[in-house]
Amino acid sequence: MSTAHDVExxxxxxxxxxxxxxxxxxxxxxxxxxxEGYAQLGLADDLHGLLADLLRHAVGPGDAAALVxxxxxxxxxxWARLVETDRRLHAIKLVREQRTASVRTGRQVLxxxxxxxxxxxxxxxAELVGGRTTPGNHAVVVGALxxxxxxxxxxxxxxxxxxxxxxxxxxxxxxxxxxxxxAQALLREARxxxxxxxxxxxxxxxxxxxxxxxxxxxxxxxxxxxxxxxLFVT
Numbered sequence: 001m002s003t004a005h006d007v008e009x010x011x012x013x014x015x016x017x018x019x020x021x022x023x024x025x026x027x028x029x030x031x032x033x034x035x036e037g038y039a040q041l042g043l044a045d046d047l048h049g050l051l052a053d054l055l056r057h058a059v060g061p062g063d064a065a066a067l068v069x070x071x072x073x074x075x076x077x078x079w080a081r082l083v084e085t086d087r088r089l090h091a092i093k094l095v096r097e098q099r100t101a102s103v104r105t106g107r108q109v110l111x112x113x114x115x116x117x118x119x120x121x122x123x124x125x126a127e128l129v130g131g132r133t134t135p136g137n138h139a140v141v142v143g144a145l146x147x148x149x150x151x152x153x154x155x156x157x158x159x160x161x162x163x164x165x166x167x168x169x170x171x172x173x174x175x176x177x178x179x180x181x182x183a184q185a186l187l188r189e190a191r192x193x194x195x196x197x198x199x200x201x202x203x204x205x206x207x208x209x210x211x212x213x214x215x216x217x218x219x220x221x222x223x224x225x226x227x228x229x230x231l232f233v234t
Contacts, residue, residue, distance in 0.1 A: 012150040015117065019142065019149075020163040022170070025112055026138070027105045032171035032232035033164070034098075034217050037224030039175050047172055047186055051165060052193040053214060059164055060197030062092055062212040063102075063139035064157050065204040070143030071153050074121050081207070082125075083133055086140040088207040095221040101234045106138035113145055121148030157201050161194050162187075171232060 018024060033054065038044040066089040073082035093099040110129060113122045121144045129136035139160070146156035169183040178186065204210065221234065 012152070012155075015149040016146065016151045016155060016159050018116065019109075019145065020159050022166070024109075026109045028163070028167050029170070030233045031101055031105070031167060032175065032234060033168050034221050034224070034234060035168060035171050035177070036175060036230065036232045036234075037220040037227070039177060040224065040227060041220065043220070044172075044175070044177050047169075047177060048189050050217075051168055051186070051190055054168075054217065055161070055165070055190070055193045055197040056200070058212040058214045058217065059161065060200040061204070062089065062210055063137075063164075064161055064197055064201035065210050066137065066207075067139040067143035067146075067160055068153060068157055068201045068204055069207060069210075070140040071147045071156055074125075074144040074147035079124060079128065082140065082144060083128060085207045085210070086134040086137055088210050089137050089140060090135045092210055092212050094212075094218050095225065097225045097234050098221060102137045102139070103135050106136040106141040109138060109145070110136060110141050113141075117145055117149060119145070119148035121145060153202065154198070157198050158194070161197050161201075165190050165194060174231065 022029065035044060035047075035050065038050060044050065066085050069085040070082050073079065073085060090099060090103070093102060107129060110122065110126055114126060125134075125136070125141060125144050128134045134140075142160055143156065151159075165187055169178075169186050172178045172186070173180055173183050224230065224234070
């Protein structure tokens with residue numbers, strides 16, 4: 001028999017599913033997360049290895065950790081802390097196209113959320129981004145939204161990490177590096193890496209803890225910026 005608690009939990013879950021759905025107009029479908037650059041250089045054979053490297057050394061301690069800090073800050077109403085987190089995340093993104101894409105997708109999510117998720121956190125964050133107080137990186141925007149929608153920290157970071165991995169796998173299919181069935185196997189293989197990245201993100205305490213250390217990926221991304229033809233923005 002369902003209880004009142006069970007019914008109440010469905011609201012945040014459904015909101016999270018909507019926000020992470022590939023149909024949500026965030027612009028994530030335009031990103032390959034660096035994979036196109038590797039493919040152009042003939043270095044995209046080990047899809048799982050590349051994804052694991054990103055999760056453990058860039059997305060986990062960077063974007064996912066920023067999402068966690070933004071979630072905590074929004075729940076506490078500490079907008080100065082959220083701004084500090086957003087600026088730090090922006091600073092550790094060394095490649096211009098990645099910084100631009102992070103802000104573009106974050107602002108797109110925020111713009112759509114004004115209609116889809118009219119919670120106080122959306123309004124306040126829109127004011128800060130619109131006033132150029134904070135960049136509005138994707139991870140920070142969704143972290144604040146999840147907090148306002150009642151999605152728990154653990155579910156928020158796990159859901160967004162999975163959405164990243166699914167976006168990466170979809171890009172691999174579009175680039176002809178794998179097929180739809182093997183892409184699903186790739187997501188299964190990546191579960192331990194997703195769990196490790198989620199634990200890493202939740203262990204963060206300060207904005208200064210955010211970091212990213214993927215020199216090869218950054219070099220490839222910088223090369224991708226100047227590619228004469230591109231299917232993806234990143």
